[in-house]
Amino acid sequence: MRSSVIVFPGSNCDRDIAVALEKMQFKNQMVWHKETSLPKTDLIVIPGGFSYGDYLRSGAIAGKSLIIDEVIKFAKNGCLILGICNGFQILTETGLLKGTLLRNKNLKFINKDVNIKVLNNKTQFTSKYRINQVLNINIAHNEGNYFTDSKHLQELKNDNLIAFKYCDNKGNTNLESNPNGALDNIAGIFNSKKNILGMMPHPERMVDKFISNDDGVNLFSSLLN
Amino acid sequence: MKITNEIIEKHGLKLDEYKTIQKLLKRNPNILELGIFSAMWNEHCSYKSSRIHLKKLPTKGKKVIQGPGENAGVIDIGDNDAIVFKIESHNHPSYIEPYQGAATGVGGILRDVFTMGARPIALLNSIHFGSTTHPKTKSLLNGVVSGIGGYGNCIGIPTVAGETKFNETYNENILVNAMAVGLAKKNKIFYSKAKGLNKAVVYVGSKTGRDGIHGASMASAEFDENSEEKKPTVQVGDPFTEKLLLEACLELMKDDSIIAIQDMGAAGLTSSSVEMASKGSLGIELELDKVPCREDNMSPYEMMLSESQERMLIILEDGKEHHARKIFEKWDLDFVIIGKTNNSKNLTLKYNNKIEGEIPVEILATKAPIYDRKWVKKKVVQKKIAIKQLKKIKLEDALIKILSSPNHSNKSWVTDQYDQMVMCDTVQKSGSDAAVIRIHNTSKAIAVTVDSSANYCKSFPLTGSKQVVCENWRNLISVGANPIAITNCLNFGNPENKEIMGEFAECIQGIKEACEFLNFPVVSGNVSFYNGTNQKSIFPTPVIGGVGLIPDISKTLNHYFKKENSNILLIGKTFGHIEQSCFLKENFSISEGLPPEINLNNEKNNGETVLQLIRKNLVTSVHDISSGGLLVALSEMSIGSNLGAKIYKPKKLTNKFEYFFGEDQGRYIVEVEKTDLEKVIKMLNDNEVYYENIGKTQAKNFEVESEFNIGVNDLFKINNQWYNNY
DSSP: OEEEEEEOTTBOSHHHHHHHHHHTTOEEEEEETTOSSOOSOSEEEEOOBOGGGGOSSTTTTGGGSTTHHHHHHHHHTTOEEEEETHHHHHHHHHTSSOSEEEOOTTSSOEEEEEEEEESOOSSTTTTTSOTTOEEEEEEEESOOEEEOOHHHHHHHHHTTOEEEEEEOTTSOOOGGGOSSOOGGGEEEEEOTTSOEEEESSOGGGSSOTTTSOSTTHHHHHHHHO | OOOOHHHHHHTTOOHHHHHHHHHHHTSOOOHHHHHHHHHHHSHHHHOTTTHHHHTTSOOOOTTEEEOBTBSSEEEEOSTTEEEEEEEEEOHHHHHHSHHHHHHHHHHHHHHHHHTTTOEEEEEEEEEEEOOTTSTTHHHHHHHHHHHHHHHHHHHTOOEEEEEEEEOGGGTTSOEEEEEEEEEEETTOOOOOOOOSSSOEEEEEESOBOSTTTTHHHHTTSOBOTTGGGGGGGSOOOOHHHHHHHHHHHHHHTTTTOEEEEEEOOTTHHHHHHHHHHHHTTOEEEEEGGGSOBSSTTOOHHHHHHOOOSSEEEEEEOTTOHHHHHHHHHHTTOEEEEEEEEESSOEEEEEETTEEEEEEEHHHHHHOSOOOOOOOOOOOOOOOOOOGGGSOOOOHHHHHHHHHTSTTTSOOHHHHTTSOOSTTSOEEEOBTBSSEEEEOTTSSOEEEEEEEOOHHHHHHOHHHHHHHHHHHHHHHHHHTTOEEEEEEEEEEOSOTTSHHHHHHHHHHHHHHHHHHHHHTOOEEEEEEEOOOEETTEEOOOEEEEEEEEEESSGGGOOOSSOOSTTOEEEEESOOOOOOTTOHHHHHHHOOOOSOOOOOOHHHHHHHHHHHHHHHHTTOOSEEEEOOTTHHHHHHHHHHHHHTEEEEEOOOOSSSOHHHHHHOOOSSOEEEEEOGGGHHHHHHHHHHTTOOEEEEEEEEESEEEETTTEEEEHHHHHHHHTSHHHHO
16 A cells, blocks of 8 residues: 655654655655655645644645645545645644634643544545544644534534544533534544545554553554555 | 953853963953853853862763763663753743743653664753742743643643642742653764864754844853743754654664754854864864855854754765755745855854954863862751650641641642553653653663752752662662662852852762762762852752663553552661751751761661562562652552551551651561562561561551551542642
């Protein structure tokens, strides 16, 4: 399986995701943001970080970068796209995913391990997880407070497009288990065709038991399937 | 412009220092030249008050590749890997503008590390605020923490360890010390020594603005009621540009295009060009019209003294210009040849083809005044505190008081604001005795930690500073590392006061004695004097940052209890030294007497034995005992693990408060499984290490026999409330 990681100036999880992909046997290559064409690829990853310093608004400038037109083209042709953290923010800026990521409710950067549960395991990103499986996974962001209009929220629910929700260690989604104020505890969503996943938590940080745990492994092995 | 006494003083120079300048130059300097002298000769850049004392520190060792004098220290960790590290203060700017002050402190120390060819892999900090009831403390805490996080998170380097402390001595002058640790190849270290004639001097990075002019001079004076007016001297950080600069520099460093490289830190373009020229015994001519400027009509004076961030000066090998330019253009950074090296040994500054200033480099770099300032020894004030005469309290209440105090509360409110995981090599993070960072793609790791003990250092500097070094060493041992070397950040008050200078001299002596004995050399550091406002100086606060090596990452340990029914051994002798303890401070507001004595022999023997126990897999958790004493250390082992402990009634005749809260040094707690107990005891006996078997781990409850019994959950709550309620 071939993967491409887009590198923007200010991306800083690009190496981490590349390490995880290679560990999971993807044939990975890095694509610089000034490129105007993408190599042949089955998966495009937009990594975490602070693309263009997140100046103006997080993800806003990356959403208008040279390479992004290609990403949009590939997405429309059904290529798998995974946006993590800043990558999720960028995907909402391009319109490939609806909604937006607001400042965290406490107005502070948050880095910690949180629990999320899998709401839909019938997708190419999540097939190796059990439905309602609780994962312990690291978040690290300033703007992770997902928001969308009520019509889109209904659509997300009706079409089973919510990928992950923040929860406690027993899988209950409530106010206490919501780290950033995200609407309905949403931690990640799919587009309507389910070939695009945007998520705030970092699965690439959870593939090595020595550093953390391996709760992120099945996301990558689902993709390999 | 005529140089008046007032102008000289405004530049932070003394009149007799000005006379020296006239004598050395054999003429009067013009205003640009005066500015340059003030930048090079201030305390922050010249170390004029500290130099003769710093010389005493041990700086050499088998594993030292580069000691003090370069941008950062370098040590050998085997396999052609080297660790580059340094700590630096950004106290004055952080007090005036906490967010930017702290952020640029992080940015500056990172540049010191990647200038030498290392990729930064960890950030640490030691931050000290005034009393929690002081009206400024809360906003300073908020600003500093978000500034540190704002910079480190954006550039993508994990902030893995640190200390956050409160003490009224910092009410008017907080401390913000930042440490960076980088990884380089031993044969690819870059230095700042210029070589060769007619080589291109290249300016890369951000444009120069009017920010930070005279920043280093500000950091070389005490504050007064007009300190707010100094806000414009604080620089503004741009971590995004620093990330680009980091990647561009490391890319250019892959081959041998660079002859010398120096970051523009304190005193910006001035100190970087003087430093490179002086180390290479060369001259440098700069054409200031070429300096990329952010603002219009900047004068040569402003350009030379600006402390705009994220800039570097490079001396490039012939024929590499095109190659280097391409790299910096790829990263959208300025790349401009602004001068050449020559053999004049002068710093020559041209603007519009006219020489605006010319000073022999030697005068600026090495002829700065050196002061052997008057100092006096600290008087020993023996004072024994008799606990029996104090108000009666319960052991349990005393513990709760400490665990819920600002200085001993869980700091996740702080550390959750730092990305500790990015780069995916963080094995142990904040909250551990030391952070453990894996060397990428290998099975070895380094341990890093920062420590300070201002109360000890104030009451007796010689012992206090020794204690800080020892605690640092113990923290590294506790996670299974061989301690290798330290960096120090020496935060003191006004050196023109002989008592303060005495504190400095004696702290240096203490560091020297401990480092020599433990074979723990100082490879880099920074001195920050004039910490105080209106002649009220802070407590002497040497901060020590240590680095150790864990050859096999599977043999690192944390301090959380692992299993029920393990034996808990206390290693090292308990005398019950209660003076200067956090027990007396938190419960009775007493901070009198002397700090605990340091026995370097025991310190070394106990530490080396504990390390052996770890390497032989004979212990399952280890924690060093420091502020708060035995009972606080035991609670910390419980709180993190959710396992309790049952501690036996002390057999010795010591007072129970002295036993449980005394801060005697050289002690550790280890958890030992039943099956290994015999082997552990044999090893301790063979090495003549004193130990006591003090209890057992158990589920859920933390108890001291015939004293109290409390749920670990409750302990957790007690320990986790202060920050959230502040």
